[in-house]
Structure formats: structure tokens, C-alpha cells
Amino acid sequence: MSLARVRHFHVAIAGSGFGGLGMAIRLKQEGMEDFVILERAGDVGGVWRDNQYPGCACDVPSHLYSFSFAPNPRWSRAYSSQPEIHAYLRDCAERFGVLPRVRFHHSVEEASWDEAAQHWRLQTSQGLFTADVFIFAAGAFSEPVVPSLPGLERFQGKVMHSARWDSSYALEGRRVAVVGTGASAIQFVPVIQPKVSRLVLFQRTPPWILPREDHPIAAWRQWLYARVPGARWLTRLGIYAVKELSALAFMYPWIIRIAQRKAKRHLRDSVKDPVLRAKLTPGYTMGCKRVLISDDYFPALTQGNVEVVTEGIEEVREHSVVTTTGAEHKVDAFIFGTGFQITEPAFARHIRGRDGRSLTETWAGSMKAHLGTSVSGFPNFFMLLGPNTGLGHTSVILMMEAQFAHVLSALRYLDGRGLAAVEPTADAQEAFIQDVDTRMARTVWLTGGCVSWYLDATGRNSTLWPGFTFSFNQRVSAFEPSEYVAIARHGRSSATAGTRHRKLAHG
Numbered sequence: 001m002s003l004a005r006v007r008h009f010h011v012a013i014a015g016s017g018f019g020g021l022g023m024a025i026r027l028k029q030e031g032m033e034d035f036v037i038l039e040r041a042g043d044v045g046g047v048w049r050d051n052q053y054p055g056c057a058c059d060v061p062s063h064l065y066s067f068s069f070a071p072n073p074r075w076s077r078a079y080s081s082q083p084e085i086h087a088y089l090r091d092c093a094e095r096f097g098v099l100p101r102v103r104f105h106h107s108v109e110e111a112s113w114d115e116a117a118q119h120w121r122l123q124t125s126q127g128l129f130t131a132d133v134f135i136f137a138a139g140a141f142s143e144p145v146v147p148s149l150p151g152l153e154r155f156q157g158k159v160m161h162s163a164r165w166d167s168s169y170a171l172e173g174r175r176v177a178v179v180g181t182g183a184s185a186i187q188f189v190p191v192i193q194p195k196v197s198r199l200v201l202f203q204r205t206p207p208w209i210l211p212r213e214d215h216p217i218a219a220w221r222q223w224l225y226a227r228v229p230g231a232r233w234l235t236r237l238g239i240y241a242v243k244e245l246s247a248l249a250f251m252y253p254w255i256i257r258i259a260q261r262k263a264k265r266h267l268r269d270s271v272k273d274p275v276l277r278a279k280l281t282p283g284y285t286m287g288c289k290r291v292l293i294s295d296d297y298f299p300a301l302t303q304g305n306v307e308v309v310t311e312g313i314e315e316v317r318e319h320s321v322v323t324t325t326g327a328e329h330k331v332d333a334f335i336f337g338t339g340f341q342i343t344e345p346a347f348a349r350h351i352r353g354r355d356g357r358s359l360t361e362t363w364a365g366s367m368k369a370h371l372g373t374s375v376s377g378f379p380n381f382f383m384l385l386g387p388n389t390g391l392g393h394t395s396v397i398l399m400m401e402a403q404f405a406h407v408l409s410a411l412r413y414l415d416g417r418g419l420a421a422v423e424p425t426a427d428a429q430e431a432f433i434q435d436v437d438t439r440m441a442r443t444v445w446l447t448g449g450c451v452s453w454y455l456d457a458t459g460r461n462s463t464l465w466p467g468f469t470f471s472f473n474q475r476v477s478a479f480e481p482s483e484y485v486a487i488a489r490h491g492r493s494s495a496t497a498g499t500r501h502r503k504l505a506h507g
Contacts, residue, residue, distance in 0.1 A: 010034035012131035017046015019137035019384035024098040026404045040107035048086045053165040054191035056082035060395045073225030112352040118420040137384040143341040151316040158333035177331040185337030190300035208286040212293040243394035253444040260286040270298035288448025343456035353378035367462040370424035379421035390463045402473040409479030421487040428483035439466040
């Protein structure tokens with residue numbers, strides 16, 4: 001490839017979901033115009049573009065699941081559906097003028113820091129880009145997991161994952177096997193149950209489920225939110241306060257037993273059959289795995305065409321599935337609601353830092369990042385919703401906005417001092433990880449008696465933040481120079497950014 005075809009930007013963002021679009025909008029608002037968004041698909045939206053399974057919706061109230069700088073007074077329901085959230089993201093991209101910055105069908109295949117040139121080399125499906133700063137915003141829910149079931153390759157029917165739903169496949173009258181009982185399955189199972197002739201649900205571990213209590217937002221309320229901004233903000237503030245307080249239940253597990261009683265009552269009221277109810281009763285403390293919300297999942301499982309199977313799958317045959325007890329179930333289709341590659345993300349193999357090692361090699365089985373945002377040894381690299389930034393109680397957009405502020409502060413520091421790059425010191429990163437792990441030890445995620453996707457291969461919870469969102473915002477939104485190594489344009493780095501600043505100030 002000729003050098004003339006290499007396109008250079010000050011900032012390159014991978015992904016155009018909430019993280020990528022939000023970061024781009026904030027860059028533009030700050031007058032930082034030299035950026036590009038590299039998007040592997042043909043539309044913006046990220047997880048809300050990809051997940052189009054029946055019943056797909058958010059489990060955070062609508063007025064909190066939106067950017068603080070782009071409120072939407074016209075949410076139609078308490079909990080927004082996938083099409084409505086996707087439309088919101090499209091509107092944000094157009095309204096704030098970042099859509100022209102998106103390069104669609106540009107999948108980032110390899111990203112490596114070029115030490116000599118002091119910039120990132122981004123090999124995409126459409127050619128090479130370079131950038132001074134690389135912001136990874138592809139998200140944790142981008143690579144679906146399909147379990148390796150023995151014999152699945154010889155199955156003659158339809159196989160699909162909830163995140164890659166094939167709407168052209170007619171489910172009416174089919175015998176369908178659903179594998180997984182997580183957040184996606186409890187949404188699509190009630191929708192497809194009336195259509196299929198038989199639904200066999202393979203459940204490994206039952207989830208704790210609370211009532212969803214969804215409802216339409218009245219037209220007069222939408223009018224009020226549009227005409228009286230204070231009403232909209234008060235509603236958002238009220239939702240935020242309630243959700244934020246619920247963090248205490250995860251931090252101090254004895255509190256969550258109050259909600260656990262409500263979940264048991266919801267199960268008891270919904271499922272009268274004691275045998276089925278026993279199958280659906282979790283044997284671990286609520287919150288240890290993701291807490292789900294639904295009003296129609298349990299009623300769907302009580303219908304005559306549904307069977308809940310708790311035995312493991314022994315093998316898949318051409319037209320059936322056989323369990324470990326020898327029972328054979330004839331099926332026409334497999335639908336996997338088995339989640340995503342969270343703790344071992346595929347993208348980490350393709351991002352290489354200053355010493356040539358990939359993130360996968362650097363992490364060695366456990367994702368770690370300073371403030372969940374930057375990684376020692378990876379100059380000018382920032383992650384949105386990186387390690388230990390997930391939440392079990394409220395909107396992750398609150399976490400993203402703290403990270404937006406941090407990245408903007410870092411860029412101002414870089415540009416204001418004429419530096420080539422910054423990266424967190426190993427000591428600062430280690431201190432942050434130690435603090436997170438210390439606070440994590442008392443939470444329900446480590447003491448609740450389950451094994452969840454929150455935990456990585458080392459047994460560490462490398463996905464969630466063990467506290468309030470306001471504490472994360474206080475810790476992360478500001479850029480602290482003493483926690484970073486500053487790299488001058490000639491390539492020599494100081495011990496800390498503060499030291500480099502003093503050297504620059506004195507010429």
C-alpha cells in the first residue's frame with residue numbers, strides 16, 4: 001500500500017455505539033474536530049443495532065438510559081425497546097453532526113503502537129489508518145458466545161444466537177431448543193412461545209427475576225418533559241437516586257435479601273406448579289449473577305408447549321438433542337441466549353502496545369486497566385467501559401460520561417504541553433486495581449455462592465465496579481498527571497507527567 005493512501009487523524013474511535021458516539025459528540029463540543037469513527041457495520045448503534053431479537057429492550061429506565069447532554073423527552077415506555085434506543089442513537093449522531101465522521105464497513109483488524117512514529121497504526125478492512133490517540137469503544141457485548149456442544153456441527157436445522165437473530169426464519173410451528181436463561185432469553189422466550197409448537201428450554205442455573213413493572217409513558221407526560229425541562233430532570237434525578245441506593249445491596253449482601261424475598265414472591269405468584277417452581281428457584285444469593293427483570297417470562301414457562309430441562313446436553317444429533325440422562329428431544333432449531341465474550345474479549349488479541357505485546361498477553365487471564373480506562377504500556381490508548389466499569393444496579397452511560405471527561409482532560413493535557421503521548425504508570429494502575437479488589441471482596445459477586453460471567457479465569461471480578469457511580473465519577477472524570485507517564489515528541493519519557501511538565505516549563 002502506498003503511503004499516500006494512509007489516512008491520519010489525531011483521534012481514532014473504534015465503534016459507534018453509546019461509547020463511540022458519545023465520545024465523538026463530546027470531542028466535537030470541545031472543538032476537537034480531527035477525529036474519525038471506525039465502524040465495522042453499515043449503521044451506528046453498537047449492541048442496540050446488533051441485538052434485534054423479539055422483545056429486545058433495556059432493563060434500565062429510559063430517562064436514565066440516555067446521555068445527560070442529549071435527553072429524550074419522547075420515550076414511549078418506562079423501559080425502552082431496542083428499535084427506540086437505536087433510533088435515539090441515530091438521532092444523536094445526526095443532530096450533533098458526527099455521522100459524517102463515521103467510516104462504515106471499516107473493521108479494525110489490528111491496532112499497534114508505532115514507537116518510532118509515536119502514533120497508532122490501525123489496519124482496517126478498508127486499509128491503513130494512523131492516529132495519535134486510539135479510543136476503543138466497541139463494547140463488551142460485541143462478540144457472541146456459542147457453546148461447543150458435541151455434534152452441533154451435524155445438526156440439520158437452524159442455529160442462531162440472540163445477538164445475530166435471523167428474522168427471515170419463521171418460527172411458527174417449529175420445535176425450538178433455547179439454550180441459556182440470561183437477560184436475552186427471558187425477553188425473547190415469552191415472545192416466541194406462542195408461535196412455536198414446542199419450546200425446550202435448557203437451563204443450567206436459574207436466574208433471580210424481579211417484576212419489570214413496565215408501562216407506557218402517557219402523552220401528557222411526554223408533552224411535559226418536552227416543554228418543561230425541569231420536569232424531565234427531576235424524573236431522571238429520582239430514578240438515579242433510587243437506582244444508586246440499590247448499589248448498597250450488592251456491596252453489603254445482607255441488604256439484598258429484602259429484594260430476594262420480593263423475587264421469591266414473584267416466582268410463587270407466577271408459577272403454581274411446585275415441580276417447575278423448584279427448577280426455577282436459584283440456590284445462590286440474589287445479585288451473585290445478573291439480576292433480571294420480567295413480567296412475562298415465568299408465565300410463558302407455565303404454558304403446555306414449554307419444557308424446562310435442567311439436565312446437561314450430552315450431544316446434538318441431526319434433528320434432536322440428547323441430555324445426560326439419555327432423554328432425546330426432537331428439535332428444528334437451536335437459539336442460543338448464551339451471552340458474550342466478556343472476560344476474554346477477542347479484540348484484546350489484536351491490540352499491541354509499546355513493547356509489541358497484545359492486551360491478551362499483558363492481561364494474562366485477567367483484564368486490568370487504570371481507572372478502567374487506560375493501560376500501562378499502551379500509550380494514548382483509552383477504553384470506554386473497560387475492565388471494572390460494568391454495573392449491576394444502574395445505567396452504564398453514567399460510567400461512560402465520567403470516562404468521556406477523563407479522555408478530554410487527557411487530550412487537553414497532551415495538546416497543551418505538546419506531548420506525544422501519555423500512559424498510566426504501572427504503580428498507579430496497580431494501586432487502583434488493589435483498591436478495586438479490596439472493595440470487591442465483600443460484595444455479593446464474590447460471596448454469593450455462584451460462578452458468573454462477571455468472574456474471569458483467575459476467579460477475579462474484572463468486569464464490575466464495586467461501588468456507586470458518583471464515586472467512580474469523582475475518581476475518574478479528572479486527569480491526574482502524577483498518575484501518568486508523559487512521553488515527549490522526541491521519544492524520551494519522564495518518570496511522571498508532573499516531572500515532564502516541570503522540565504518543559506523550564507525549557
